Amino acid sequence: MRTQHVALKGTREGLVLYFDPRLDFKDLVDEIKKYLTVAAPFLHGAVVRCYGEEEDYSAEQRDILAAILEQFGLQLAGWLTFADHSVAEKQLRPDAGSKKEGHWEEGITEGNCLIVERTMRSGKSISFDGHVVIMGDVNPGAEIIASGNIIVLGALRGVAHAGAAGNRKALVTAYYLNPTQLRIAEFVTRAPDEEVVWRGPETAKISDNKLVVERMIMNVNRGKSPHNQ
Amino acid sequence: MGEVIVVTSGKGGVGKTTTSANIGTGLAAEGYKVALVDTDIGLRNLDVVMGLENRIVYDLVDVTSGNCRLKQSLIRDKRFENLFLLPAAQTKDKSAVNPDQMRALCLELREEFDYTIIDCPAGIEQGFRNAIAGADRAIVVTTPEISAVRDADRIIGLLEASELNDPKLIINRIRPDMVKRGDMMDISDIIDILAVELMGIVPDDESIVISTNKGEPAVMDKASKAGEAYRRITRRIRGEDVTFMNLDVPEGFLGKFKKLLGMR
Numbered sequence: 001m002r003t004q005h006v007a008l009k010g011t012r013e014g015l016v017l018y019f020d021p022r023l024d025f026k027d028l029v030d031e032i033k034k035y036l037t038v039a040a041p042f043l044h045g046a047v048v049r050c051y052g053e054e055e056d057y058s059a060e061q062r063d064i065l066a067a068i069l070e071q072f073g074l075q076l077a078g079w080l081t082f083a084d085h086s087v088a089e090k091q092l093r094p095d096a097g098s099k100k101e102g103h104w105e106e107g108i109t110e111g112n113c114l115i116v117e118r119t120m121r122s123g124k125s126i127s128f129d130g131h132v133v134i135m136g137d138v139n140p141g142a143e144i145i146a147s148g149n150i151i152v153l154g155a156l157r158g159v160a161h162a163g164a165a166g167n168r169k170a171l172v173t174a175y176y177l178n179p180t181q182l183r184i185a186e187f188v189t190r191a192p193d194e195e196v197v198w199r200g201p202e203t204a205k206i207s208d209n210k211l212v213v214e215r216m217i218m219n220v221n222r223g224k225s226p227h228n229q
Numbered sequence: 230m231g232e233v234i235v236v237t238s239g240k241g242g243v244g245k246t247t248t249s250a251n252i253g254t255g256l257a258a259e260g261y262k263v264a265l266v267d268t269d270i271g272l273r274n275l276d277v278v279m280g281l282e283n284r285i286v287y288d289l290v291d292v293t294s295g296n297c298r299l300k301q302s303l304i305r306d307k308r309f310e311n312l313f314l315l316p317a318a319q320t321k322d323k324s325a326v327n328p329d330q331m332r333a334l335c336l337e338l339r340e341e342f343d344y345t346i347i348d349c350p351a352g353i354e355q356g357f358r359n360a361i362a363g364a365d366r367a368i369v370v371t372t373p374e375i376s377a378v379r380d381a382d383r384i385i386g387l388l389e390a391s392e393l394n395d396p397k398l399i400i401n402r403i404r405p406d407m408v409k410r411g412d413m414m415d416i417s418d419i420i421d422i423l424a425v426e427l428m429g430i431v432p433d434d435e436s437i438v439i440s441t442n443k444g445e446p447a448v449m450d451k452a453s454k455a456g457e458a459y460r461r462i463t464r465r466i467r468g469e470d471v472t473f474m475n476l477d478v479p480e481g482f483l484g485k486f487k488k489l490l491g492m493r
Contacts, residue, residue, distance in 0.1 A: 119424060121382045121383060121385055121386030121389075122379055122380075122382040122383035122386060123383045123386055123387070124386055137422075137424070139382050139422055140379055140382070140422075141379055141382065141383060157422070
């Protein structure tokens with residue numbers, strides 16, 4: 001999720017809000033407000049750090065920015081310096097350039113994780129900064145919003161939003177993937193109108209700017225569909 | 230010590246009041262001392278379904294606000310002397326009672342009665358909060374429609390949040406012929422989503438409309454299919470293991486003929 005001069009990225013140390021240092025401060029404030037109006041519903045309560053490259057904002061300017069974040073329900077944890085950031089970038093991609101195989105290698109492989117050991121019924125909502133694993137079903141009318149991946153060890157029939165802070169590498173995996181609506185970063189798709197037959201566990205992800213659903217590659221003969229018994 | 234059971238659904242018009250009346254009457258017919266409590270303040274119906282509307286002097290709000298004693302407000306049924314109704318107030322609204330008052334009331338009823346059946350209003354607001362406050366067990370009623378099942382799912386979630394675990398499910402107004410044609414959700418579809426224990430299946434039956442209008446619960450009608458379903462539910466509430474009714478549609482002459490020819 002980003003605008004021309006503002007971007008939010010998830011790093012291993014949490015969310016970082018990037019500002020374009022070349023932008024005039026007043027324009028920056030306007031753009032942040034515009035950006036947060038759209039993004040804030042997914043981010044409510046999130047803790048972020050800010051980074052403006054080498055630009056040194058004055059104490060007064062920093063106060064103004066902190067107040068804006070607070071106004072949108074975000075908590076400012078601090079500022080990253082140029083040096084901090086360079087180190088963080090390097091740690092984030094220790095094996096950048098190495099060969100990648102399978103979708104787990106392409107996706108987000110680390111981070112906080114929330115495990116929910118029950119079925120989520122209609123009206124229940126979870127939003128979490130990290131990955132969410134549901135050990136049960138997600139029924140229609142329930143929603144999960146996660147900044148990372150969403151994994152459902154059951155039937156996903158409700159709404160799932162993975163990579164809600166803008167991470168396009170997020171995945172949604174379910175034993176039975178039949179969501180009312182599926183969102184990854186800013187992409188939205190809905191279930192087909194005709195009934196979905198169970199094809200085994202599936203994963204939804206973004207590939208070439210499209211939200212695609214793939215069957216999980218595993219030994220399909222190992223277990224039988226619960227719907228055929 | 231008796232047991233307090235709340236009958237709820239979320240969605241309106243699925244048969245909470247009919248179910249409450251029939252379960253209560255069914256238990257009374259078996260000899261238990263039963264109280265029916267209508268918590269649908271402002272839209273009371275249970276008195277009408279029981280045919281006791283013209284006997285109301287005091288109501289639920291009179292009891293909770295201390296205008297009368299509990300004993301004064303309980304109306305004795307015309308068929309069973311061990312069955313009583315505590316009607317809702319019609320001229321007030323749901324905010325006239327609070328969950329603490331309901332808990333106290335249920336405590337008092339539990340002393341006196343083997344079973345207290347609470348008829349819950351539709352919705353998830355204060356009326357619902359009041360109805361479930363003093364209950365030990367919950368029965369969720371749904372019909373084979375997606376909207377009713379969705380609301381039942383929400384209700385089960387709210388019941389679990391209030392520590393009323395393991396609610397039992399009654400699927401009301403099922404039409405076996407439509408299920409067979411694939412035009413209606415079948416029982417396994419519903420159980421698949423709700424994942425709770427099934428307590429009964431009640432077929433759609435004209436006798437319910439007739440008995441409701443007459444103020445005589447169908448459970449007393451030996452010829453009624455829905456009545457038979459409610460009799461079985463009554464026995465399950467007592468803890469008996471009862472088989473589910475066979476709801477298969479009789480095939481008829483043409484059906485048998487087609488089967489013979491291998492046409493289906």
